[in-house]
Structures are given as structure tokens and as C-alpha cells.
Amino acid sequence: MKPPLRILLAEDSATDAELLRLEVGSAYEAVVHRVEHAEAMAQALREETWDIVISDYYMPGFGAMAALRLVRGGGHHLPFIIVSGNMGEDLAVDAMRAGADNYVMKRNLSRLLPAIERELRDAAARRSAQRAEQQLMEQSALLQGIVNHFPGVVFQVMSEKPGQYTFSHVSEGSIELLELPTARLESDPNAFFQLLQKPDSANLQVHMKRSAETLAPVNWEGRVRAAQSGMIKWVNIRLRPRRIAGGSLVWEGFMANITLSKEHHIELVEARKRQSELSSHLETAKEQERARIARELHDDIGGNLTAIKIDVLWLAERVGAAEPRVRAKLDALEALVDQTAASITRIGQDLRPGILDLGLVAAIEWQAKDFSNRTGVAADVRCECAEFDIDNNTATALFSILRETLTNIAKHAKASQVRIELETTDEDVELTVTDNGQGIVAADRLKPTSFGLRGMEERATQLGGTVSVAAARPHGTCISVRVPHRSTADFEGAHGT
DSSP: OOOEEEEEEEOSOHHHHHHHHHHHHTTSEEEEEEEOSHHHHHHHHHHSOOSEEEEESEETTEEHHHHHHHHHHTTOOOOEEEEESSOOHHHHHHHHHHTOOEEEEGGGGGGHHHHHHHHHHHHHHHHHHHHHHHHHHHHHHHHHHHHHHSSEEEEEEEEEETTEEEEEEEOTHHHHHTSOOHHHHHHOTHHHHTTBOHHHHHHHHHHHHHHHHHOOOEEEEEEEEOTTTOOEEEEEEEEEEEEOTTSOEEEEEEEEEOHHHHHHHHHHHHHHHHHHHHHHHHHHHHHHHHHHHHHHIIIIIHHHHHHHHHHHHHHHHHHTTSOHHHHHHHHHHHHHHHHHHHHHHHHHHHHSOGGGGGOHHHHHHHHHHHHHHHHOOEEEEEESSSOOOOOHHHHHHHHHHHHHHHHHIIIIIOOSEEEEEEEEOSSEEEEEEEEOSSOOOHHHHTOTTOHHHHHHHHHHHHTTOEEEEEEOSSSSEEEEEEEEOOOHHHHHHHTTO
């Protein structure tokens, strides 16, 4: 099938119009609408759509140049071909300059079809280019709108020499964030660097230099002083570098105002620091109180019980076997005194084992033996040295963590063996407890009632240390506590005692 072709023809000769239709009809299913004057052509352009306009150069009161003005003046980008029987080269050149696309002599109509095909292709190419240009303009406008409404500054910075930067593009967000117009930054890049606080400015230069050397992205936070108000703001700059022709470097990215989040972060860090200090103070006070109560139980109540037992024994000697009922009461009273003394000893050890006064290693060995006796779980202690100098706070914290760990093993692990290791260096003390039980899963650590592990972590954090929980091989759990090694002298010097 022949392709359709709608032709608007300005021609006063019906014969010439028929010849043209026959010529075109050999290749197209042509619809030819002939007009002879300007009014008819204008009406045809308004009311219908056309693929191409063909016009005779000479017509009474009308002609190709008038038809061309109608077409182009009306905003129609239709291919325009002049067909003439007597048209000189000068006139053809003038017509082409005025906007005609081609011309064909009537005595050589064989050129008409190639001319039509060429102009149709060119017209299609122009339409495609116009659509592409329109889409590009729309996308550019959309991108510009997004950039201008971005809550920050989108910019491109270029460096032709190390340490020298120029802003090749800056979005309008600079007016709100930096209180500087885009034109100022693009013409004077130092205007931005002058807003940076001195330590932060040097730090940004270091980041930019490293990025230039390694082509690594930049992720930097620092403070700027707004140009007009003088307000200090925290900003986050993120840039990605690329090398362009000529060897220059270009970074594209954005600058965002993070003042509120930074202030909240600083407040949160300070709050956590205060909370940790308070927790540490409360823990120290609690340990001191526990030690005081244990001491009073041992010294006061324990001493009184010893005196009572001595008196009971004195009475028992005086009564003898003559009063069996009284002697039985005294024996029962003596047993009650012994039982009470044992309870006081046990309570005192729970509050603060006196064995800690003999050193951390001795306390660990005693706790492991006591754990084995109570639970039947074998506990192997491996310490690299018999004893070492460590401040009381650190020793108490490590011992408390060990005791909490062994309690958890007894309750949950279903283990048959426990290994306790204590290693020291000049910088750290590491306590590791490994069992061969059923292990701990991540979900157990996240339980709201998992206070044991949280307490361990809090104690270690107060000492500047860490707690790690991992699976042991082939099964079981390994809990490792690492804290700074502080001797008694170090601790007393830090606290002015």
C-alpha cells in the first residue's frame, strides 16, 4: 500500500495541478487540495492538517512568497516546495532565504518526488529534534525546580590546581543557608571558605586533598558562620569527584543544614555522659555501702554473736548434766548462734567477698570453687599470673561481672564445664568466661528483661571498656570483658587521693 500524503497546493492552473497529482500519485496515496488565493490558503491552514505545502511561484494576485509568509507567519513548520515554470536562480535563492525548503521546475517534475521525500525526512527530523529539545527543556526546568527547593545547597566545585577551588554552579539554597547569593560564590570561592570556622576549614581542606588524591567521596561535617546574621550553623557536605578532560577535578554534591540534629546529638552525648557518670557514682556508692554493711555485719553483729556463744558455753559448763532440759535449750541456742553466724558470713560474702582484699585472682578462684560446689559444673580457672596490682573499682567490677556471668550460666546454659581466663597487659585487663552449654541467641540479648547482660555492659562502659558476647566452638557461649588496666596508684592519682 502507498503511504498517504496530504498536500496543500497553491496553483491557479488545473492542468498543472493534475500533472502534479499524477506525478506524486505514483508513490503516494495523495490527497491534493488546490487553492488560488490567500484567503483560501489561510482557511485551509486553519481548518485542516497537511503534510506538505507546494506552491507555484507566479499567480495573479498571489504567489509562492505570499503563500510562504502565510505558512511561516502562522507558525506552521510544514515543508514548503516551490514549483515554477519560469524562475531564475536569484529568485530561488531569495525564496530559500525567506524560508522555502526546495524548488522544482515544472519542466522537470521528475525531481518532485525526490524533493518531497527529502523534505518529509528533514521535517520528521526537525520534529524529532524539537520534541527532544522540548523534553530537555522540561527536564531541565524540573531539575532546576527540585534543586532550588532542596533544603540546602546543591553545587559543583572545580579544581585545576591543588588547593584552588572554583564554584561552577551553586543553587539558590545558598541564600538561605549561607546568606550569600549564588553569583557571589561563583565569582569568589573564598567567600565560602571565609565563613568556615578555622579548625573546620583546615579539616575540610584535608578531606578535599584526600579526595583529590584517591578520588574518594567527601563526607564532612563542620561549622559555618552565616554571612549576614553571624549565626553559627552545622553543615554536612557530601561530594563525589570525577576527572574531566584536561585533567581537572570536578566534585558534585550538596551542603545540608544539620544544626538541629547536631545539637540534639551533642545534647544526647552529654546526657549519656552525665548518665554514665551518675551511674558510675551510684555504683561506687552502692559498692561502698555494700562493703560497709558487710563490715558491720562481720564486726558488730558477728562479734556480738561470738560473745553470745561464749556466754552460752559458759552457762552450759555451769549447768552440766544435772539439768538436762536446760542443757538441751543451751545446745539449741548454741546451734542457732552458729547458724546465724553462718548466715551473716554468707550475706557478707554476697555483699562483698572479703576474699577480694586478697586480690582479684584469689577472688576469682574462690568464686569458681564456690560455683562448682553449688552447681556441680566444673570450673577451670586460668590466670597468667598469681596476682597483679589493680585498683579496687576495676577489681570489684570484674568480679561482679564474673559472678553475674556464672549466675546466668547456672540458670540458662545447661553447661557441664566452664573456663575462666584472666589476661593482663600494660594497657588492658581481659576476663573471658566460656561455657559448653546450649548457647545464647541474639533475640535473648534484646529481651526487655535481659538486665544481667545490660548490667555487665554498663559496668564495663563506666570503666572505659567493652563486653562482647559470641558463640563458642563447638557450642556454648563466650563472654569477654576488656577494660583499661589501672593500678591502685593510677586510680588514686586520678582521684587526688
